[in-house]
Amino acid sequence: MGLLDKAGNVGKTEDKPKAVAKAIPKAVAKAPASIAVTPEAKKVVSKKPAKAKKVRTPRTTGLPDGFELASAMNRSISWWINFVVNFSILFAALAMTANDTGVTTTILFAVSGIMIILNVIVIPLKTGRTIGHFVSRTKYITASGDKANVFHSVLANTVGFFALMGVIVVGIVVSDVETDDAVGITMIAIGVIFIILWFVNRNFKKNSDMDQGLYDLIFSAYLVKHIPAEGEEAASGIWGRLENAGEWGDKMISKREANAKKSEEKAAAKAKKAEEAAAQESVDEPKKSAKKSKDE
Numbered sequence: 001m002g003l004l005d006k007a008g009n010v011g012k013t014e015d016k017p018k019a020v021a022k023a024i025p026k027a028v029a030k031a032p033a034s035i036a037v038t039p040e041a042k043k044v045v046s047k048k049p050a051k052a053k054k055v056r057t058p059r060t061t062g063l064p065d066g067f068e069l070a071s072a073m074n075r076s077i078s079w080w081i082n083f084v085v086n087f088s089i090l091f092a093a094l095a096m097t098a099n100d101t102g103v104t105t106t107i108l109f110a111v112s113g114i115m116i117i118l119n120v121i122v123i124p125l126k127t128g129r130t131i132g133h134f135v136s137r138t139k140y141i142t143a144s145g146d147k148a149n150v151f152h153s154v155l156a157n158t159v160g161f162f163a164l165m166g167v168i169v170v171g172i173v174v175s176d177v178e179t180d181d182a183v184g185i186t187m188i189a190i191g192v193i194f195i196i197l198w199f200v201n202r203n204f205k206k207n208s209d210m211d212q213g214l215y216d217l218i219f220s221a222y223l224v225k226h227i228p229a230e231g232e233e234a235a236s237g238i239w240g241r242l243e244n245a246g247e248w249g250d251k252m253i254s255k256r257e258a259n260a261k262k263s264e265e266k267a268a269a270k271a272k273k274a275e276e277a278a279a280q281e282s283v284d285e286p287k288k289s290a291k292k293s294k295d296e
Helices: 002-015 039-046 072-099 106-127 131-136 150-157 159-173 182-206 214-218 237-295
Strands: 138-142 221-225
Touching: 072 106, 072 131, 072 138, 072 159, 072 221, 072 237, 106 131, 106 150, 131 138, 131 237, 138 150, 150 159, 150 214, 159 182, 182 214, 214 221
Parallel strands: none
Antiparallel strands: 138 221
């Protein structure tokens, strides 16, 4: 019975279906999940690339090559010509007003104002030079050799004018001003500032190796001799006449230089004569003393 049972079980086991290998599903690549972008990351992404900083070129200083500083003679002539052009008519009008001559001075004040505006603003705007600069053959240039800034020309040429206006305002207003007169006090303060600026500008010029005043240093400007460039066209009309005024200035400069040379020669001759007299006296002194001792 036991064998028969085993044989029966064997037959049953053979009748069982064989196990079929199941197909393993292949892994499918999934799309990556969207990454959350933080506000900080958005700011970083949205930033534009930084612009390259401009390289600042160093400021040019010093007198440029090819130019010569104006001499003391040139400066003196330029100053006197500008002074006469700006203030001669104004002083005449003020004198008539002060003396109460009865002459109408309104026209003179108007003409004086027109002359000052022309010489200080209009002509420098066109040429960069005043009438005094034309006569003395000088001009203002920058350290790069270009024409000086218009604002420099106006400020440099009005230092004396504003100082004079300051003196007049202070002299007129100070006697009538009261403690509570705000307008009068303000006018006096402005007049004093103009006077101080004149002294400051003058002090800068005295202590500068290149005779630069306050505004010359601010704008890096130099007063040099004007030498027309080669091939430069001659000016015509009123500007040509102003250029020709330099010939009169040259004659004035040569005359003053000749007078200065004569004065130096006279001083040298006088000094030489004094030296000879002193030398002769030193030679004669022993003889006199010897003769005196012999007589005694």
